[in-house]
Amino acid sequence: MAIINQFDKRSGITYVYESTSYWDKEKQQPRAKRKLIGKRDPATGEIIPTDGRGKKRKEQLEPLQPAKPGPVPIDRTSRRFYGATYLLDEIGNTLGLSQDLKQCFPTIHKQIQSIAYYLILESDSPLFRFERWSSLHKHPYGGNIPSQRSSEIFSSISEEMKSSFFKLQEKRRHEDEYWAYDTTSVSSYSQTLCQVQYGKNKEHDRLPQINLALVFGQKSGLPFYYRKLAGNIPDVSTLKNLLADFEALGFEKVKLIMDRGFYSEANINGLFKERLKFIVAVQTGISFVRREIDKVYDTIRSYDNLDEQHGLYSTTVLTEWDYRQERPYKKDVIAEKRRIYLHVYFNIDKYADDETSFDRKLLSMRKELQDGKHTPEHESFYKKYFEIKETPVRGMQVTVKEDAVRKSKRYYGYFTLMSNEKMDAMTALQLYRNKDLIEKAFGNIKDRLNLRRLLVSSERSLDGKLFVSFVALIYVSYIKNHMQETGLFKDYTVQSLLDKLDLIECFENPGHALRVGEVLSKQKQIYEALAITPPA
Structure with a gap:
């Protein structure tokens, strides 16, 4: 006998079945019988027993009570860290990110936000440690998300949902701004993902990879669109489909900056x-x-x-x-x-550096020829820049082709x-x-959000994890932009800033409003520098 969890994408409920194996004599093969025993509580992970079809009929007869507007009443006493997750909550509200996620992912938007928070605040920790972090922090979902449940969430994120999200985010960008577009490579250990291919790895990694393309608004400094590409597709071949995506999503007045x-x-x-x-x-x-x-x-x-x-x-x-x-x-x-x-x-300095570098290479190559140490890889360079003559009396004479050298140096520094x-x-x-902000974003998504090596094993899980990481990147980009503008990088890294805010606690008691612990003056200064009202 085994316990089977099955997630219903329409309702967002995980049903729990008791599965019993037996041998079918007629078909001569093993079979299994399933019996519904309950559903999984999303907050505690416990099984809520069901009393069968009678309960279902009873629920159909009883009128549903509409949910009351306003905050959900506190039903348990707790003391948890709140300062950093409060910051992310407020950033989500400021950018309209929380609203867009709720509109596009009505049943799992809180789970998406909580996983994104975890990726930001626990950048070095794998997802299976989410339970410990969840028990110590107040976050949108409020409960544990086991590894299996996170995989189900990733798999439930559809292309239609993502397209709706991209459209809403694009409308929040400045109308008259250029969009920076670039790609990066993300290595993977997976041997089952079809888009994981060997290609030109921008970090000289020897693993197969996928390519990730990002679009950033230059005035907002925030990403609002991305594409996943096969690892063997060169940059020059990606633009045609990007333009087709823009047309399908209804993006207008597009201005692109590309390398x-x-x-x-x-x-x-x-x-x-x-x-x-x-x-x-x-x-x-x-x-x-x-x-x-x-x-x-x-x-x-x-x-x-x-x-x-x-x-x-x-x-x-x-x-x-x-x-x-x-x-x-x-x-x-x-x-x-x-x-x-x-x-x-x-650039006259670049001209001097390029010229010096070329002259040193020229001297090195001429010495190779004079010493009789020909290198096959350098053969084209020899032919382009040297005249080689060999006589019985004077031996090998190597002369530099001055015209060829002048032509090459003519455009140095430009x-x-x-x-x-x-x-x-x-x-x-x-x-x-x-456009450098997009290069920094690639560093954020690989290092800060733990995407330097992909460990997922299915296409749907990969797509979902990339999307949640992209959501987390929006939060991180907001923080880094404001840290840059206000000079916070003089005193903090992103991690040390989040750690300093993470010390603020909150207290929850049934029948009482949420109470926030002491907020120090330096913590208030950080919130204000990030254009966020400190918690009260």
Whole structure:
């Protein structure tokens, strides 16, 4: 005899069955009989016995009493830590996050929030230690969530629910802001997940991986959309489906900022086709970029083009893009010119560093040739930059090809950004550099939220855990943004700040309102710096 737990996604109730195995003589195979014995209490995990069908009929006859508005009455005496979870509660209310979760996940929104809180406050602990944390802290769900139950919650998070959540979150962002888009790799030990593939790992990890793409609002500093990708998909191939997702979700007035890994002619044409604004980093090795740099090569290093704050020379070139759009339904191709701005930057310090590095490499390679220590991996470099002659009298003579060296050094110190919205070069650069917040977010989601190695074994569990981690990332991003703005990082890390608030206790007694313990002046200062009213 065994006890079986079965979660009903429609009602959110976990039913408990008593399963008895027996041998079926007719079918010559083992079978099992199940008997409903009760349902699992979500708060305590205990089994609430059922009295069978009679109780069900009785419940159908008795009118349901509507729930009274307002806070749920306290039914037990407790003393728990409250300061850090209170902070997260208030952030959720401020951002409308709690409201959006409740609307999209009506039966499990509290569980999602509690697991997200746990990931934030116990970043180094696995989920099976949730019970201990839950018993010590006041949190939205209020009860224990066993490992099996958390897997059921992850599996119950559907694509439709997530899409609804993304739509609500997008509406809360600033209308006129650029969205930073980038991807990262997340390694996995799983051998059963179909999207876990070997690919270009951005942390040089030798494990297979999935790729995770994030979209951040630059003014809000908060993420509001993500995509899970197969581990072997390169960045440049992801933009087409991202634009399709934006269209399906109804996102309008999109402005994207992307690094050079997303640049391709097809992607730029796709952005023009969807009439989206963009800023994209472009490699200086591309021929049309070099042609535009050549136009300003002799004038860019003038006093008027120097920005003292950034230590850069910059200028903007108005040019044209050869736009092409294939129309299979009409069996033709639209070919026309589109206006585009190429922002050109020159960093004299970077030029000196690149030149020194190249000269040292040149000396090293020439010594290899002179000593007769050819390396197959360097063969293309030898051919490009050296003239090799060997005579019976003078032996091997290695001469540097000065023209080839000059051509390579010509574009050292330069970098470029491309945009289709009119702005000056330094404005474009500032917007692009703000994209760094997405790099910090990747660190948060891997280290702070314990996603550096995925240990889930099913696709649905993976999708659900990624979503809950994404929700947690919104909270963490809010905290880090305000810590940065108010200078809290001088005195605290994120963990030490949360630990300091976590010491605040709350007391619950039946028949009495929630009572909060002592809040010190430094703790009040932290709340106020994070734009949160301290608990009273």
